[in-house]
Amino acid sequence: MFGVTPYAVYRLHQGNWIVGFTDTFLVLGTSFAVFYAWRTGNTVRPGQFLAIIYSLGGFLVTIKLGINGLFWLYCLVLFNFFVVPPLQSLIATLTTLVAVCVYGWMRPQDIFESHYQMMSFVVTYLMASLFAFVFAYRGRVQRVQLALLATLDPLTGIGNRRTMDEELDIAIADSQRYGMSFGLLVLDLDHFKSVNDRYGHSVGDQVLVDFVRVIKSASRASDRVFRLGGEEFVLLVPKVDKAGLAGAAQHVQRSVANQLRSPGGPVTVSIGGCVLGDHENRDDWLRDADICLYQAKDAGRNCTVIKGLDKPLA
Numbered sequence: 001m002f003g004v005t006p007y008a009v010y011r012l013h014q015g016n017w018i019v020g021f022t023d024t025f026l027v028l029g030t031s032f033a034v035f036y037a038w039r040t041g042n043t044v045r046p047g048q049f050l051a052i053i054y055s056l057g058g059f060l061v062t063i064k065l066g067i068n069g070l071f072w073l074y075c076l077v078l079f080n081f082f083v084v085p086p087l088q089s090l091i092a093t094l095t096t097l098v099a100v101c102v103y104g105w106m107r108p109q110d111i112f113e114s115h116y117q118m119m120s121f122v123v124t125y126l127m128a129s130l131f132a133f134v135f136a137y138r139g140r141v142q143r144v145q146l147a148l149l150a151t152l153d154p155l156t157g158i159g160n161r162r163t164m165d166e167e168l169d170i171a172i173a174d175s176q177r178y179g180m181s182f183g184l185l186v187l188d189l190d191h192f193k194s195v196n197d198r199y200g201h202s203v204g205d206q207v208l209v210d211f212v213r214v215i216k217s218a219s220r221a222s223d224r225v226f227r228l229g230g231e232e233f234v235l236l237v238p239k240v241d242k243a244g245l246a247g248a249a250q251h252v253q254r255s256v257a258n259q260l261r262s263p264g265g266p267v268t269v270s271i272g273g274c275v276l277g278d279h280e281n282r283d284d285w286l287r288d289a290d291i292c293l294y295q296a297k298d299a300g301r302n303c304t305v306i307k308g309l310d311k312p313l314a
C-alpha cells in the first residue's frame with residue numbers, strides 16, 4: 001500500500017489515468033481488505049480479494065506501461081504467495097502470465113520488444129513463481145506440523161494440556177450460554193512408577209498408549225480425552241449429571257482393570273470427577289476433580305470418587 005500510493009499520485013499528476021486509477025483502486029482495495037480482516041478476524045477472503053485485484057492491476061499496468069510495468073509483476077508473484085495459499089497463488093500468478101503473454105503476442109511492441117524478450121520474461125517469471133511456490137508450500141507444511149506439535153501429545157496422539165484448556169473453556173461457555181451440562185474425570189494409573197522401574201520406560205510408554213485405547217473404546221464418541229501430563233489423563237463428558245458421570249467413570253475403570261496389562265499383570269486406574277455445576281472457571285473445576293482423585297487413591301486405588309456422591313465406587 002505504501003509502495004503503490006506515491007505511484008498513484010504520480011501517475012494521476014502525469015495524466016496517465018488508467019494506471020493512476022488502477023493504482024488508486026489497489027490502495028483503496030488494500031485499505032478495505034485490511035479493515036475487513038481487522039474487524040472480522042477473517043484473513044482468507046481479504047487475501048483472495050487482494051490476490052485478484054493485484055493480479056488484475058498488474059496486468060493493466062503492464063499493458064499501459066509496457067516493459068516498465070513488467071518489473072512490477074515480480075513483486076506480484078511474491079505478494080500473491082504472501083496473501084493466499086500456494087495453489088491459489090500459483091493460479092493467480094499463472095493467469096496473469098498467460099494474459100500478459102497473449103496480449104503481448106497479439107499486439108507486438110506494446111509490451112515486449114521481441115519474442116526473445118518475451119521468452120526471457122516467461123522463463124524468469126516462471127522460475128520466480130516456482131521458487132515462491134516451493135518456499136510457500138514448505139512454510140505451510142511446517143506451520144501445520146507446528147500446530148500439531150503444539151496441540152497433540154506425541155506419545156498417544158491425543159490432545160495435550162493446551163488443547164484441554166481450550167476445550168474446557170468452550171464447555172464452560174456452552175454451559176453458561178446454552179445450559180449444557182458437562183462432567184470431568186481425572187484418571188491416574190495406579191503404581192505406574194513400578195511398571196517403569198521394573199520393565200523400563202518403553203514398556204511404560206506402551207502401557208500409556210494402550211491405556212488411551214481402552215479409555216476411547218470404553219467412552220462415547222462425544223467424550224474427549226486429553227493427556228494432562230505423565231500418567232494423568234482427563235476425560236470430558238458432555239450431557240451428564242452426577243450419576244451419569246459416575247456410570248461413565250466406573251465403565252472406564254472396569255474396562256481398564258479387565259483389559260490393560262503390563263508384563264507384571266493387570267494395571268488399574270483411579271478416577272476422580274465432578275460435574276461442571278457452578279464452577280466458573282476450569283482451574284476450580286479441575287482442582288475439585290483432582291481432590292476426588294486423591295480421595296480415590298487414599299481409598300485404596302482402582303476406584304472412583306465423584307464429588308457429591310457419598311462413597312468411593314469400586
Ligand SMILES: Nc1nc2c(ncn2[C@@H]2O[C@H](COP(=O)(O)OP(=O)(O)OP(=O)(O)O)[C@@H](O)[C@H]2O)c(=O)[nH]1
Pocket residue numbers: 155188189190191192193194196200201202203204205208229230231297301
Ligand atoms: N513410560 C513413561 N513414564 C512416564 C511418562 N510420564 C511420566 N511417567 C512416569 O510415571 C510415573 C508416575 O509415578 P507416580 O507419580 O509416583 O505415580 P504412581 O507410581 O502411578 O503411583 P500412584 O499414582 O500413587 O498410584 C513416574 O515414574 C514417571 O516417570 C511417560 O511419558 N512415559
